Amino acid sequence: MRKTIWIGVLAFAGALTSTVGLPSLCTAQALAQTGQPHATASQNQQLTASQGELLRIVRESTERFKNISVAESEGYKLVFGCVTGPDAGAMGLHYLKQEFLDSPPTTANGDIDPRRPQIVIYEPTSGGDVQLTGADYLIFADAWDKAHPGNPPQLMGQLFHYFESPNRFGLPAFYTLHVWAWKENPNGAFVNWHPNVSCQSYSGR
Helix, strand or coil: CHHHHHHHHHHHHHHCCCCCCCCCCCHHHHHHHCCCCCCCCCCCCCCCHHHHHHHHHHHHHHHHHHHHHHHHHHHHHEEEEEECCCCCCCCEEEEHHHHHHHHHCCCCCCCCCCCCCCCCEEEEECCEEEEEEEEEEEEEEEHHHHHHCCCCCCCCCEEEEEEECCCCCCCEEEEEEEEEECCHHHHHHHHCCCCCCCCCCCCCC
């Protein structure tokens, strides 16, 4: 049933343009750390050992996706067009692997697997190509909360952000974590929006 709903959502969301900021809520823990949803420590500040290791793992496991044809050959497909916001920069192009959304990959001990992201993210370039900027992990909130009541998802200690429903994607409430592994974000490596990512060159690929 979930898969059928999701496919219908993709058909709707693929038609969306990227002209409106996406309302978002971080988890209560993340809000307590920052005081506001989009604020975070600068990526230029020293990362914890765990954060540095997460960035390393994401780079290592997604490096092959610098060639977009490799990502596409492994089942990643563009959804949502190019996602941008009027005040907080952009997220860019989301290439989703449906298989990993339907059944989120886990490690041997049951943790979220950082080596197999549901989404790889790109920025369109002026030459008509795309540039890999990072990865995005997305988990539907209802399924997660039933299995882990009171414990929002984390990836190597990094808290996910919560997006309530309704939202611009037409999705049920979900948790997400962007990891800007390939384009340094001055607002932090794990925030939703990147002030230096632009959808200006997007032509409807």
